[in-house]
Amino acid sequence: MSSVRAAVEPGVGGLFVRAGVFAYIGMLVALPLAALLSTGLAQGLTALWQAVSAPAAVAALTLTLATAGVMALINAVTGTATAWVLVRYDFPGRGLLSGLVDLPFAIPTLVTGVMLVLLFGPQSPIGGWLARQGFQVAFATPSIVLALLFITVPFVVRAVEPVLMEQDPAEEEAARTLGASTFTVLRRVLLPPLAPAIISGTIRSYARALGEFGSIVVVSGNIPYKTLTAPIYVFGEIESGRAEVAAAVSVVLLTVALALTFGARAIERLAGVARA
Amino acid sequence: MRPTRHPAIHLLAALGLALTAALVACGGSEPAPGTGAVPAKAAPAKTRTLVLGAYTTPREAYGKAILPAFQRHWKEKTGEEVQFQESYLGSGAQARAIIGGFEADVAALSLEADVDTIAKAGLITHDWKAGAHQGMVSRSIVVLAVRPGNPKGVHDWDDLRKPGLAVLTPNVRTSGGAMWNVCAMYGAALRGQTAAPKGDPAQAEKLLTDVLRNVSVMDKGARESIVNFEKGVGDVAITYENEVLVGRKAGQPYEYVIPRSTILIENPVAVVDRYAEKHGVRDLADAFVAFVRTPEAQRAFAEYGLRSIDEGVAKEVAGQFPAVKDLFTIRDLGGWPEVQKTLFAPGAAYDRVSASIGPKP
Numbered sequence: 001m002s003s004v005r006a007a008v009e010p011g012v013g014g015l016f017v018r019a020g021v022f023a024y025i026g027m028l029v030a031l032p033l034a035a036l037l038s039t040g041l042a043q044g045l046t047a048l049w050q051a052v053s054a055p056a057a058v059a060a061l062t063l064t065l066a067t068a069g070v071m072a073l074i075n076a077v078t079g080t081a082t083a084w085v086l087v088r089y090d091f092p093g094r095g096l097l098s099g100l101v102d103l104p105f106a107i108p109t110l111v112t113g114v115m116l117v118l119l120f121g122p123q124s125p126i127g128g129w130l131a132r133q134g135f136q137v138a139f140a141t142p143s144i145v146l147a148l149l150f151i152t153v154p155f156v157v158r159a160v161e162p163v164l165m166e167q168d169p170a171e172e173e174a175a176r177t178l179g180a181s182t183f184t185v186l187r188r189v190l191l192p193p194l195a196p197a198i199i200s201g202t203i204r205s206y207a208r209a210l211g212e213f214g215s216i217v218v219v220s221g222n223i224p225y226k227t228l229t230a231p232i233y234v235f236g237e238i239e240s241g242r243a244e245v246a247a248a249v250s251v252v253l254l255t256v257a258l259a260l261t262f263g264a265r266a267i268e269r270l271a272g273v274a275r276a
Numbered sequence: 277m278r279p280t281r282h283p284a285i286h287l288l289a290a291l292g293l294a295l296t297a298a299l300v301a302c303g304g305s306e307p308a309p310g311t312g313a314v315p316a317k318a319a320p321a322k323t324r325t326l327v328l329g330a331y332t333t334p335r336e337a338y339g340k341a342i343l344p345a346f347q348r349h350w351k352e353k354t355g356e357e358v359q360f361q362e363s364y365l366g367s368g369a370q371a372r373a374i375i376g377g378f379e380a381d382v383a384a385l386s387l388e389a390d391v392d393t394i395a396k397a398g399l400i401t402h403d404w405k406a407g408a409h410q411g412m413v414s415r416s417i418v419v420l421a422v423r424p425g426n427p428k429g430v431h432d433w434d435d436l437r438k439p440g441l442a443v444l445t446p447n448v449r450t451s452g453g454a455m456w457n458v459c460a461m462y463g464a465a466l467r468g469q470t471a472a473p474k475g476d477p478a479q480a481e482k483l484l485t486d487v488l489r490n491v492s493v494m495d496k497g498a499r500e501s502i503v504n505f506e507k508g509v510g511d512v513a514i515t516y517e518n519e520v521l522v523g524r525k526a527g528q529p530y531e532y533v534i535p536r537s538t539i540l541i542e543n544p545v546a547v548v549d550r551y552a553e554k555h556g557v558r559d560l561a562d563a564f565v566a567f568v569r570t571p572e573a574q575r576a577f578a579e580y581g582l583r584s585i586d587e588g589v590a591k592e593v594a595g596q597f598p599a600v601k602d603l604f605t606i607r608d609l610g611g612w613p614e615v616q617k618t619l620f621a622p623g624a625a626y627d628r629v630s631a632s633i634g635p636k637p
Contacts, residue, residue: 055634056631121507121508123507139493221494222447222450222495222496223491223492224630225630225633225634226634232496233449235496236447236450239369239450240448241372
């Protein structure tokens with residue numbers, strides 16, 4: 001990778017392209033971020049703190065951080081397992097499985113919400129059965145976690161897959177031949193080199209989940225203090241004409257997401273799997 | 277890396293190409309007769325376009341009945357063709373879009389306050405409430421939709437306090453229209469039409485607390501709320517009479533109950549002066565706003581479940597719209613600015629109620 005990078009001659013044309021790309025990403029990503037920050041901070045830090053520390057805002061942020069956390073933990077395990085199956089086994093339907101993993105990125109999240117309500121709503125066989133067992137999924141917290149799990153399926157899988165491919169299966173086999181139990185193989189041989197990829201994939205999925213709106217607004221009950229997540233709280237404040245409160249809560253979500261994204265990059269770089 | 281996947285991709289690509297080709301072929305044949313016909317029809321008179329920015333409820337009434345009727349009416353009167361550009365959004369979102377630069381010549385919204393916001397932004401320069409019917413064009417009332425046979429025995433606001441009842445009402449933060457629902461029950465309580473004594477805000481707030489505690493889903497908007505109810509969610513939906521009437525017409529099996537005391541919903545319409553003048557359609561916009569208040573247009577609204585502001589039409593369709601024992605308006609609660617202050621401002625009654633049913637101390 002580094003040899004490819006060094007091969008590019010630093011010429012005038014290259015400089016031009018670099019400036020262009022910088023301007024493009026700057027306009028597209030950095031400029032809106034700056035606009036949000038300036039609105040969020042327009043009334044000063046005290047006002048921002050007041051907006052963010054309002055009980056309803058705190059409850060919404062807590063719910064978002066917590067549901068995303070549960071999702072991330074599940075994702076770390078299931079994502080790694082999925083990647084392992086995809087890389088280590090050749091079986092009929094593997095291409096289909098791999099395609100299914102990418103599908104959530106292609107489906108509008110609003111549609112995800114509709115699908116989940118159709119599956120788990122009170123009128124559906126599954127939702128009805130669960131309700132009779134006293135377990136409500138649709139319009140309750142479990143549906144929020146489910147929706148987040150759905151939309152973030154590819155993150156951990158696609159982060160772990162390339163690392164796993166470079167790993168020699170012979171190591172696993174050697175450990176087994178030497179009498180290591182499955183758990184020991186997992187803990188001592190398989191996971192250590194994967195850990196950075198698992199962690200960065202999980203972090204990225206968490207950051208992505210923080211802002212999820214389309215599916216949540218459909219599957220959740222959206223009741224303040226109970227099932228109202230931060231993005232929907234933000235939407236409500238915009239709708240009620242309180243853009244500065246919306247911006248303040250958005251700034252919190254943004255800060256967490258930014259910190260996590262840079263954290264994920266740092267982990268990747270330390271582990272030597274940096275993408276750029 | 278995975279050669280097995282390549283044939284599938286090629287197959288998909290080929291299929292995609294074939295489909296595109298087929299679509300292009302089909303589409304290609306259509307414009308020819310269409311483009312040929314348009315100039316022939318429009319040749320004698322010029323055509324002007326009127327941009328309508330509306331909220332979502334009257335979409336069918338406008339699209340299927342009122343706009344075509346106005347086109348006929350205007351053509352007969354002036355010989356000129358009118359084209360419409362329609363946009364339907366939530367009332368608050370539409371108001372913001374118009375302020376943000378969506379150049380609607382006419383704004384037909386759910387809440388007076390939303391039209392006021394446009395006026396405050398300087399886009400409506402005339403006193404839009406000065407005309408007939410204080411700027412209003414349609415009416416409805418807040419009702420309770422219940423399951424067939426009313427199995428939970430819901431007849432009035434107080435019945436919504438029953439423990440274990442699942443109630444649907446949209447979120448007032450995301451749906452301006454949801455404020456009508458809160459105003460309806462709060463107002464009924466203040467007027468002494470519920471178990472709460474007359475003129476006791478604390479008891480009215482208590483009713484609000486008990487009912488909101490039973491709310492199982494707060495949807496983004498009124499439409500989403502009734503759609504969820506149709507899907508089998510909840511025992512009762514606090515909603516508008518027109519939503520229920522339209523739903524029942526479409527074959528939905530639910531019934532509805534009119535509380536003894538409920539609020540009269542009034543929806544405004546106004547010409548957005550700045551944009552109408554900029555587009556040179558002032559006369560057209562004025563004529564349209566006058567037209568929607570004529571009996572012909574009012575009958576169309578009634579067809580789609582909305583009560584009429586025209587007394588004659590209201591009498592004609594009275595059978596469709598049962599009388600309410602104690603019908604009050606937002607003015608009885610002091611008007612929107614006052615209600616905003618006492619009920620919906622940050623820290624006001626609604627906020628207090630949601631906070632009190634939220635975190636368990």
